[in-house]
């Protein structure tokens with residue numbers, strides 16, 4: 001069941017290293033994800049855990065670990081195939097866009113951040129963003145039958161070039 005899944009006290013959640021587990025069907029996610037034509041089934045599950053932590057600078061960190069065995073539609077042969085999603089990301093929570101931009105600019109290390117205004121974070125948004133990031137741009141079988149056929153045909157003489165002679 002889809003709910004508005006929110007952490008309403010980010011500082012408490014991260015300082016006290018709380019965590020939450022989740023398990024959604026793709027059909028539970030909002031249309032911006034579930035309406036993707038790349039999914040072969042909306043019945044597959046996306047599950048994982050969200051952990052609160054703080055870094056060495058005592059900044060609030062949200063660690064998101066997300067997994068799922070889903071079925072996508074191969075963009076070459078248009079048949080479904082199984083795809084494993086396994087994403088882990090640490091996100092520093094900033095008060096506002098300004099702080100986030102500043103930190104991204106100042107920090108020499110690669111950091112990823114999100115904005116949790118008024119100490120509130122929408123976790124469902126976060127999960128949906130990660131699912132979208134985890135999706136291949138153009139999903140296809142690792143060894144697609146159609147690709148192989150194309151390869152085989154490539155070595156055959158082009159019938160039109162024979163005609164020319």
Ligand SMILES: [Zn+2]
Pocket residue numbers: 074075076077078079140141143144145146
């Ligand atoms: Zn294929």
